[in-house]
Amino acid sequence: MLTIDTPLEQAMCCALISIDSTLRSNLSVGLPLDTLLYRSGSFSSAGQHRITDSDPYFNRIRKAWSEGLLHTFQTLPTWTPSGAGRGVVAVTLRRYRRREGG
Numbered sequence: 001m002l003t004i005d006t007p008l009e010q011a012m013c014c015a016l017i018s019i020d021s022t023l024r025s026n027l028s029v030g031l032p033l034d035t036l037l038y039r040s041g042s043f044s045s046a047g048q049h050r051i052t053d054s055d056p057y058f059n060r061i062r063k064a065w066s067e068g069l070l071h072t073f074q075t076l077p078t079w080t081p082s083g084a085g086r087g088v089v090a091v092t093l094r095r096y097r098r099r100e101g102g
Contacts, residue, residue, distance in 0.1 A: 008037055008046065013061060016051070020062045033058075 001014055012035065022029050031053050037046035051058045 008039060012037060016058060016061060017065050020058075020065065 002011055006014075015035075016033075019029075019033060023031070031051065033051040035049045035051060037048075038044075039046045053059075
């Protein structure tokens with residue numbers, strides 16, 4: 001998605017989509033978000049912004065991304081395991097926790 005030629009503003013959009021995924025999957029991460037744009041070699045900020053739950057731009061892109069992702073997921077071909085029909089196929093998802101101090 002990002003290349004060396006990606007405009008800074010588009011890169012920020014990508015970063016916000018990424019942090020939105022983190023917000024949705026990790027309850028210990030939350031709003032507000034403080035952003036800082038910095039153009040390479042400028043030695044100064046290109047802009048600061050605090051994103052809260054009422055930020056119209058953030059809410060618009062998170063809604064658009066979520067809807068687009070759902071649409072894409074719904075149009076993917078259905079997975080068919082090799083040997084389908086020869087028995088029950090079960091999918092088990094496990095969540096592993098990191099050991100404390102290790």
